[in-house]
Each structure stands twice: as structure tokens, then as C-alpha cells.
Amino acid sequence: MLRRIFLALCLLAGLTGLAQAQGFDNAPWDALLKKHVQILRAGQATEVDYDGFKVERASLQSFLDSTSKVTRPEFDRWSNPAQLAFLINAYNAWTVELVLTGYPGIKSIKDLGSFIQSPWKKRFIPLLGETRSLDDIEHGLIRGSGRYNDPRIHFAVNCASIGCPALRAEAYVTERLNAQLEDATQMFLSDRTRNRVESDTLKVSSIFKWYRPDFEKAWRGANTLGQFLALYGGPLGLNSDSASHLSAGKLGIEFLDYDWRLNVISSSTRGGKP
Template identity: 50%
Template sequence: MRIFMPVWVKRYVAATVVLLAMLAFSAQTKTLHDDWSTLLAEHVSPTAQSHNTVVDYTGFLAQRSALKNYLNALEQVTQAEFAAWDDAKQLAFLLNAYNAWTVELILTEYPNLDSIKDLGSFFRSPWKKSFIPLLGKVLSLDDIEHDLIRGDNKYQEPRIHFAVNCASIGCPALREEAYEASKLDMQLEQQTLRFLSDRSRNNMQGEALNLSSIFKWYKNDFELGFRSANSLESFVLLYADTLGLSPEQRALLQSEQVKTDYLDYDWQLNDVKR
């Protein structure tokens, strides 16, 4: 027996099927870091020249439950799951975890602080506090950066220093989107160009090379063969155009005879209100 179905019912059923299919596809394509990306897009803004960003911590406070939901999602990833991922997916996960937990750390005392350093003590820096449930352990920010991200040069990636953010003006920009494995190389390169193009933090005046203190603290990381760069000078030469170096300055760097000075680091909070 044929059942008569009005045209409007057929259209309703068809539309419902399409909607359900779209929702199923959306669920399949949604990544672990989408919620973090949404928060960053809403609460992180570029400075005038786009060399850096400022953070609306008041906005993050208003959406702290959403941030905590994201952090809880990171916590659910097991060590076995993590180990099965490729390097790009692992590294994107760790960079996002570091940055998101840094924001959460700031929110624990915001607005009653001027610097992330205010969250430490004479005996222990804020980066050594073990408060992060991740990969089956309770970690510190130092554990994530120095053991998981930098440890044993596993990822052979010095550009991570322009991706992790220490909630300070002197630090490379907190990116306005989450890191994703599918575009991680592009994101890291953009972060590097962004930081090195800031003449207030990296420049060469005559024969004097003036660099951010990041290059002093982590000098060895830039000498481990990234794109065949085995010295800090050769790493800098990879970005000679970005730094606006003259042919004479490039020759000086190639000779590795330049005098390098490291600029003071600004530890003031990267708050949009400043």
C-alpha cells in the first residue's frame, strides 16, 4: 500500500536528513583545539604593527568555564593516544596546552598582578609549579616546555620559541588561533617572521647584532641543524630579509665575527589594558 505524503512533509524530511548529515560531518571534522581557537580569536588582538598581540584577560575570565572545558578535553588525552600521533599533531597539542594553561595560571590572580612573575615566590618560579594534569601526570609549564617540547631535540624545531607564550610583553605573540597539525609548519614560520621583523626586539646596527634574550637563553636550540643552521649566526641568516640585513651585514654573519648583544626582556603582563 502506498502512503501519500504531502510535499511539505517530504521537504521537511529531506531537510532534516541534510541537517543531520551536516551535523554528523561537523562532529567528525571538529578538532580537539577548535574551542581554544574560538577563545583566542575573541580575546587576542594584534598590536599596531602586528609584531605582537595583547590579551583580553577580562574576556577570558568571563569565559573561564569554556577555557576549563578545553583544558579538561586536553586532560582526557592518554599517553598511549599521544604516542600514536605523528610529530606535528603531538607538537601542536603541546604548544596549545602550554599556552592555554599559561592563560589559566594568569586568571588565578588576575587582575591583581602586573607580571607572571608575581605568581612565583623566592623559592619557586611560576614555571616550576606542578598544577597541570596532562598525559597521566601532574606537570609544570617547565615540564611541558623543556621536557616534552624541547627534550632531546625530538621535534628538531627551534621555531617553537616563537610559539610558546609566557604572558609577557617581551615574549613572542600569543597567536590568535590554535596550532593545528595540518598547518603547523606554516604557523610556526609566520610566528618566526612576526617576531624577527620587530626591530625593537631584533635588529642589526652596523656590525652589532641585537637580539631578544630568547636567543641567549636557548642559543643551543638554534644551533642543532634546523635547515642546516649549526650556529646562531647561520640561523639568523635564514631570516636575513626579514631582519633587513645589508649584503655587508650578511657577510659579517657568515664570518661569525659579529658582536651579539641581547636586549632586556619586558616581563610586564601582555594585557590589552596596558
């Protein structure tokens, strides 16, 4: 009898540890994304069916409510990949909810801000025991926590704009997080509307200007922006010589204007794949 009790306790501990490692159930968010995100250019970009999200707003709210029920002690027991997947999904889902508060009467998420406050600074998100803003999630919990230090998060969090990296048509999940982040990075950098070579100059998204220090923290040995971008010479369309020049600081880098128009699905792609 004692042996059986001992084995049962060991099994329970193992299951508890597994649950803590895996973290949060993102399946409801995954289902919404699969239904309401339209993939463009083989994954380089996406458009969002906000009308569809409005029809299923109750399902979105249910998922958001579930994120709000997670306590800080519970969150802290999860593995780092589980935490990061949770935060990325929460950020993206709450961004969709914010857009829905003004849609269809807005052309940009910026329309939801004011002269004195950007939409990203609005505190409307009950998360981990506090009422937070989108900036709190991205710059505080993700970038500012010191736990993750992965610049690829900039290609995963979505600001509901055409200039943003794509809103992924699936939820980020613990067991595939590294592969998903890598794919998101390569897809964004391979998009010539946002990153391209012109006249011996590499012109890239303003994301690399705004968050340049994040790309210069020795991730995979990259101590400069050029070195980080050189890691992705293939997706950027660079040959080996150009990538070497970029890494050595011998290839100029310029930053493109950002397109803040809403990433809403267009009439040309609605109802079918491009």
C-alpha cells in the first residue's frame, strides 16, 4: 500500500512538473487565429479578418479572461519558453481586442490613441495581478524582465499594422517556440517590401532603429546590428561577400518608413488564398 501511495505521489509530481513546464493552454487563441488570419506571400505577411473576430468576440473575450486568471506565482513556475509564449499570445490577443474597440471606424491602431497618450500606453489589460498596457507587456514583462533576451520577439509581437511583422496564423507554443520565432524572423526579413538591398545599401524596417540595442546584446554572437542581420543573410538576399561586409560594418544600413495602416483583410484576399 505504501509503495502504491509513493508511486501515485511521484506520478502526480511528474504531471505537475510537466504542466508547469508547458504552461498555459493557448488552443482557443490558436483556433481563432487559424480562422481569422489570412496568410500572404507564403507567410511573409498576413491580413486580419477583424469582422470575423467581431463575430466571435465572445470567444476572444473568453480567452482573454483566461489569461487574466493566471497568477504571478503560477506564471513564475513555468519554464521560460512557456512564459514567453504566453506573453506573446497575450500581447497579440489584447491588441486584436483593442482594435475591435474602434473597428471599423479606424484606419490605424494609432487612431485609438490621443495627443497625450499612445494606444500602447493605455492601461486596460488585467494580467499577472496588475492592470497593464501593451507597452507594459512588451517592454516590461518581455524585454525588461531580463529573463528571455531574445531579439526575435520583435518579429512575433504584432502591432496591428501593415509595417509590422505578420500576426502568425497560429498561437505560439512552448514546445515549438524556438522554431516559431526563427520562422517569424526569416519570413519578415525575406519580405522585400520591408527589407531589401538598394544601391549597395541595406534598407530595413524601422524596427531595427527603434530597438537597435536589443539586436546588439551578443545574441548568437552578434554585438552590432550588422552582425545580427548578417546572421540572416540568406533571407535578406545577400551573397556571402555582402553578408561578410555587413557583419564588418562595411555595408550601409538605412531604415525604411513604417506603414501604420491597419492590417485588415482586403477585399481582394477575403474568402480565398492569394
